Amino acid sequence: MTVRVMVVDDHPMWRDGVTRDLQDEGFDVVATADGVGAAGRRATAVRPDVVLMDMQLPDGSGADATLAVLAGSPDSRVLVLSASDERDDVLRAVKSGASGYLVKSASRAELVAAVHATAEGRAVYTPGLAGLVLGEFRRMSAEPEEDGITRSVLTDRETEVLRHVAKGLSAKQIAAKLTLSHRTVENHVQSTLRKLQLANRVELTRYAIEHGLDSED
Incomplete structure (x- = not known):
């Protein structure tokens, strides 16, 4: 089945470029959004399989947008695609329900593979970030x-x-x-x-x- 994708990013050139790349690879880009509010509304309307999510948005964070998306479309899976690989951004994204985290320096082939993996229910992280997330969950599990x-x-x-x-x-x-x-x-x-x-x-x-x-x- 064709994977249905929504792209959330407030930079039109980047958003359009990613959309074209995904369409060229056979994905069905069913919606785009440029902020938290639009992401929540459009995800609710179109119920995408995968949402590519930027972390820096004009009306909030990617974590806020992830919560909005999953509130309206609980079966969607969110893959963050961000310029930031800061620890706090990664952990906020994961704690809000994101399935994975990829930095924007990823190649087109890496992005395509990551979207397919996310659609299949697998967690995908840029090398180095998986260990960070695992360590945080271990710390959480050790808390009172x-x-x-x-x-x-x-x-x-x-x-x-x-x-x-x-x-x-x-x-x-x-x-x-x-x-x-x-x-x-x-x-x-x-x-x-x-x-x-x-x-x-x-x-x-x-x-x-x-x-x-x-x-x-």
Whole structure:
């Protein structure tokens, strides 16, 4: 199947050039965007398989845009393509849900391979950055836990939703209890599944119960 891609970058020449390169390689570029707001709206509308994401945008960061994209299109995978290889940028991108991180010095062949790999569910990083990300996750896993969940992994809201999942509540019931929309609850559930590397709600419920979240008031 043809991989459907959205390109997010605020520099028109770069965005158009990447779009042409991808189209020449057989990808279907279904949308482009130049900022956080546009990225969220267009991802929601077109549901791309892969989103190529710049880290520096006029109305926020690539991490902000990644959150917006995944909120509207949870099944999309985000591959950051940035000029920056700074530690903080890389870790912010990954923690927001990006599947990989490539610097813009990558060759066309490397970009094409990375987009294919991302579409297949594999994590892709510029050489040297994978070790940085792995080290950070090891550090996170060694931090003291609260309610059995590593604080750095899940947000407070995700942990709150997970508690209600553990008690057997449906997304609709959780939404009513927390005064959220049904869709927002589902987005939190999907984000939690990705972060905990679980396959479905059954595994998520088991995980929550094993960590004692079903006993919380």
